[in-house]
Amino acid sequence: xxxxxxxxxxxxxxxxxxxxxxxxxxxxxxxxxxxxxxxxxxxxxxxxxxxxxxxxxxxxxxxxxxxxxxxxxxxxxxxxxxxxxxxxxxxxxxxxxxxxxxxxxxxxxxxxxxxxxxxxxxxxxxxxxxxxxxxxxxxxxxxxxxxxxxxxxxxxxxxxxxxxxxxxxxxxxxxxxxxxxxxxxxxxxxxxxxxxxxxxxxxxxxxxxxxxxxxxxxxxxxxxxxxxxxxxxxxxxxxxxxxxxxxxxxxxxxxxxxxxxxxxxxxxxxxxxxxxxxxxx
Amino acid sequence: xxxxxxxxxxxxxxxxxxxxxxxxxxxxxxxxxxxxxxxxxxxxxxxxxxxxxxxxxxxxxxxxxxxxxxxxxxxxxxxxxxxxxxxxxxxxxxxxxxxxxxxxxxxxxxxxxxxxxxxxxxxxxxxxxxxxxxxxxxxxxxxxxxxxxxxxxxxxxxxxxxxxxxxxxxxxxxxxxxxxxxxxxxxxxxxxxxxxxxxxxxxxxxxxxxxxxxxxxxxxxxxxxxxxxxxxxxxxxxxxxxxxxxxxxxxxxxxxxxxxxxxxxxxxxxxxxxxxx
Numbered sequence: 001x002x003x004x005x006x007x008x009x010x011x012x013x014x015x016x017x018x019x020x021x022x023x024x025x026x027x028x029x030x031x032x033x034x035x036x037x038x039x040x041x042x043x044x045x046x047x048x049x050x051x052x053x054x055x056x057x058x059x060x061x062x063x064x065x066x067x068x069x070x071x072x073x074x075x076x077x078x079x080x081x082x083x084x085x086x087x088x089x090x091x092x093x094x095x096x097x098x099x100x101x102x103x104x105x106x107x108x109x110x111x112x113x114x115x116x117x118x119x120x121x122x123x124x125x126x127x128x129x130x131x132x133x134x135x136x137x138x139x140x141x142x143x144x145x146x147x148x149x150x151x152x153x154x155x156x157x158x159x160x161x162x163x164x165x166x167x168x169x170x171x172x173x174x175x176x177x178x179x180x181x182x183x184x185x186x187x188x189x190x191x192x193x194x195x196x197x198x199x200x201x202x203x204x205x206x207x208x209x210x211x212x213x214x215x216x217x218x219x220x221x222x223x224x225x226x227x228x229x230x231x232x233x234x235x236x237x238x239x240x241x242x243x244x245x246x247x248x249x250x251x252x253x254x255x256x257x258x259x260x261x262x263x264x265x266x267x268x269x270x271x272x273x274x275x276x277x278x279x280x281x
Numbered sequence: 282x283x284x285x286x287x288x289x290x291x292x293x294x295x296x297x298x299x300x301x302x303x304x305x306x307x308x309x310x311x312x313x314x315x316x317x318x319x320x321x322x323x324x325x326x327x328x329x330x331x332x333x334x335x336x337x338x339x340x341x342x343x344x345x346x347x348x349x350x351x352x353x354x355x356x357x358x359x360x361x362x363x364x365x366x367x368x369x370x371x372x373x374x375x376x377x378x379x380x381x382x383x384x385x386x387x388x389x390x391x392x393x394x395x396x397x398x399x400x401x402x403x404x405x406x407x408x409x410x411x412x413x414x415x416x417x418x419x420x421x422x423x424x425x426x427x428x429x430x431x432x433x434x435x436x437x438x439x440x441x442x443x444x445x446x447x448x449x450x451x452x453x454x455x456x457x458x459x460x461x462x463x464x465x466x467x468x469x470x471x472x473x474x475x476x477x478x479x480x481x482x483x484x485x486x487x488x489x490x491x492x493x494x495x496x497x498x499x500x501x502x503x504x505x506x507x508x509x510x511x512x513x514x515x516x517x518x519x520x521x522x523x524x525x526x527x528x529x530x531x532x533x534x535x536x537x538x539x540x541x542x543x544x545x546x547x548x549x550x551x552x553x554x555x556x557x558x
Contacts, residue, residue, distance in 0.1 A: 047366055047368070048365075048366055048368055049365070050365040050366050161388045162385060162386050163385060164387070164388050164389075165378075165381070165382050165383070165384055165385070165387050165388075165390070166382065166383055166384070166385055168378045168382065169378050169379060169382030169383060172364075172370075172375055172378050172379075173359070173375075173378070173379055173382075173430065175357075175359030175360070175362075176357055176358075176359055176379055176430060176431075177379075177382065177383065178333060179331040179332075179333060179350070179351070179355075179357045179359075180351050180379075180382070180383040181350050181351030181383050182382075182383045223366065223367065223368035223369065223370075224367060224368075224369060225369075226369065227369045227370060227371040227374075227412075227413075227414050228371060228374060229370065229374045229378075230389075232368070232370075
């Protein structure tokens with residue numbers, strides 16, 4: 001038994017060293033790390049505002065954008081981000097009136113997926129890439145994508161930091177915030193634009209169908225486990241990074257899809273938080 | 282100085298007149314109970330005083346100055362809403378979020394914002410309550426936290442929109458007593474809107490009764506009379522006094538109670554559930 005342990009330790013360390021010697025693994029970990037932080041923090045506010053379904057719908061709209069972009073010879077990422085931004089701003093403009101409209105949002109979501117399918121149909125050679133759009137493939141991320149994700153992610157976080165207090169105020173006490181001079185529409189519009197970019201980023205890692213795993217899972221778990229705002233955000237980042245990096249490592253080890261592992265870990269953390277909350281209550 | 286003055290004020294929403302040519306003055310340090318049937322314009326008047334509802338005609342002055350949205354001297358307690366999601370956010374962080382929460386370009390509240398929140402929490406006796414998650418507080422406890430938010434920034438005038446809604450009679454009196462104590466301690470004016478007059482009897486200095494586009498401001502004996510209320514309801518009203526309580530009747534039907542129950546059910550439909558302390 002003891003030799004097993006002594007032998008086992010260096011094997012794991014060596015395994016990690018070998019894994020980290022591959023450039024594509026480093027790129028995957030960097031991209032995953034950036035997106036985990038950005039999507040996690042943006043998702044924290046999305047969950048608090050009760051707009052997670054809107055975030056889910058945005059990613060589906062993005063699918064139509066990505067496949068449409070390929071049809072006209074543009075990189076799918078830019079089509080995706082363009083359409084999520086347009087849809088995000090539209091949702092922000094409609095503001096309160098749309099946030100409770102699950103049916104309307106659901107219809108737009110299905111329509112977008114249908115359109116995306118039609119675009120795929122016209123460009124059959126692209127079918128292989130459909131899976132990676134829908135479910136993501138973090139190991140196909142290259143250097144330049146990491147850079148793009150980093151720049152857009154930094155933009156999101158800076159914008160979010162600048163609007164943090166009015167956003168929180170408008171989220172927790174909209175009537176009072178409005179009376180104190182906060183423009184609820186401006187807050188909603190700006191925030192949905194930030195969400196749109198974060199959704200497009202998350203779709204690069206886990207695909208449009210699994211955006212929830214990075215945007216909602218860590219934040220929802222953290223909000224059940226903490227009572228302090230600052231602790232909640234920090235815990236969201238820790239959970240998001242752990243789930244993403246561990247998911248990538250497990251995918252490398254098992255050769256199963258990385259998005260499966262990230263979704264599984266995200267779900268595990270969320271349901272564990274439910275259990276813990278019930279246990280303590 | 283007057284806390285609130287309306288001079289020939291008309292308020293309209295979407296072309297519908299809510300108040301027509303209304304004139305009255307609320308003095309500094311007065312506790313005013315604002316009553317009236319549903320749709321009489323209680324919330325609209327509060328929104329107009331906050332600068333959120335347009336004034337169609339006339340002039341409103343608040344604390345001697347024209348209405349200005351975001352006036353730090355005006356505290357506002359909106360109607361209670363159920364928090365969304367299941368974030369176990371503490372009452373303290375909830376209150377602090379409103380301390381200069383309208384300012385852009387800052388990530389966290391300033392030290393002075395935390396101090397202001399502690400001062401307000403202490404005023405309403407919610408220092409310990411504020412450690413608990415907001416979603417686990419009762420309706421009465423949440424009203425105390427909302428009142429603390431309204432007291433941030435040391436206002437001279439408090440506008441309270443239906444703070445008694447969905448509370449049982451015991452909790453209603455606790456809220457009224459708390460508001461009265463804070464009002465007298467700080468020497469500020471309070472406009473307290475409510476559906477029922479009786480819980481406020483003995484606390485309020487004067488009554489502001491809205492109805493039929495008009496308003497009557499005066500002592501309970503001046504305003505709560507058959508002739509005045511008949512004018513405000515646009516129907517014959519009888520006022521019955523019994524055992525220190527006042528019943529406003531129309532055709533043997535007690536008006537305020539009926540309306541209160543109506544609104545209660547309405548709030549249930551909207552929010553799904555309410556807590557009782």
